[in-house]
Amino acid sequence: MTVNDWFVENQRDLPWRREGFGAWGILVSEVMLQQTPVVRVIPRLEQWLERWPTPAALAASPPGEAVRAWDRLGYPRRALRLHAAATAITEVHGGVVPSDVAQLLELPGIGDYTARAVAAFAFGLRHPVVDTNVRRVVARAILGQGEAAPASTRRDLAAMEALLPHDEPAAKVFNAGMMELGALVCTARAPRCGDCPLAGSCAWRAAGYPEYDGPRSAVQAKFEGSDRQVRGLVMAELRASDIPVTRAEIERLWPDATQLARALASLETDGLVVADDSDAYLLP
Structure with missing residues (x-):
């Protein structure tokens, strides 16, 4: 079974994957999902888009209202960045979220991952999209490592680009499928290798699941008392x-x-x- 076939059969029903969910909603969801679990994002996303269904609607509100509505999603600077991005979209792009990665990267607070995710998932363009889950799947299935090395935008995008189907619709599904595979099956602590569509070709499994001995990302400091x-x-x-x-x-x-x-x-x-x-x- 391919990643795309597996995804079609096993994907979660998430708001941003539904037909008609617009580019603005996808941009907001991608920013909210950074370092925040899906289950916490969904209700806040729905409230946010009900109040601010367009970039212009958010831009017309004070930035403090965006911070207040962010509530407990964490890292509230993301709310300010979304407000700044909405303002730029309204003033520079006539209120329409751009599809071009270069233009998306020019928006305040929009980085490599979010720009490519919006271009791929909102507009169906062929761009590699790499998050933590994708990096882990690539590390295990392709490189035979138990964990991904510290993030490198150039290296990670090149690795995903090499795997991405050339057909744009298939590439969109593959991007989503690799993310979903890492989130549901090829998890960090308890991978369910028997359910993985890549089990037959996984380099890590074939090597006997060796322990990772490479460089590691810095561990975040303890929250309590910080x-x-x-x-x-x-x-x-x-x-x-x-x-x-x-x-x-x-x-x-x-x-x-x-x-x-x-x-x-x-x-x-x-x-x-x-x-x-x-x-x-x-x-x-």
């Missing part, structure tokens, strides 16, 4: 308030004054928090 946790507490307080939050209220959120000040300063630097004339804080 600046990320403090930033999240501040953002939650601001999202919950319709008026500026005083410094005294902010100071009650965390006992370590030095760490709190550092987290607050980083939020201001990122444009996620704005101080008013009374030394109170609000969303941008």
